[in-house]
Amino acid sequence: MEHSVREEAGALVACFTGEVDLEHSPAARKVLLDCVGRSSKVLVDLSGVEYIDSSGVASLVEAFQKAKKSGVEFALVSVNDAPRRVLELARLDKVFTIHDTLADGL
């Protein structure tokens, strides 16, 4: 898994690529919680995620819940087929705010 974080139009955009699995989800969790801790708006770009498991999803959920408590806007963008399927199976596709593109989220 690779990640990058950049600022764009007043939001922090956290971009993940590769496989967000048990091995790498702790790093993803740290990145996401850090973003939520230092911005009023966080967009998580999943366009490059080829695989995500329950531990990766748990990182998203934890960041989402922290954002909600802190009044931080939090959304997923560009969710491709692989993560979308896992979110659907877990019934979380209706819980997160999901934008088709980064531009829609900004």
Next chain:
Amino acid sequence: MGESLLELRFPARAEELKPARHAVKEALLASGCANAVARDIVLALDEACQNVIRYAYGPEREGDISLTIESRGEELVFLLTDWAPRIDDSKVRPRDLDDVRPGGLGTFLIREVMDRTDFIDPPPGCGNVLRMVRRIR
């Protein structure tokens, strides 16, 4: 007995899951499994392996995972074996999804993907054997 599609044995460590996933996916696709179904099965098996790593062995123990895939007519049968202490399978429960919180999703995802799951009696010397079945045709 059906046709053996895959036999894997690997250390129960997080970094071993990616090559295992790829081996499973290749075996499934080679058997004629549709890509979307293969993707779901890979997820379920990965979640089952994670449960072995996290809960059967836990942070203090090391051991292996054995994964076999057998084709039996219209079904695929998956056996996941470990050498960890026997677990109380009555305590293996998916969590309530209305309770949105991190964690606890693995068992739920396994049961969403697989048609049947149960723990079967392990061979002598083994810890636990989780059997999962999925119809693919």
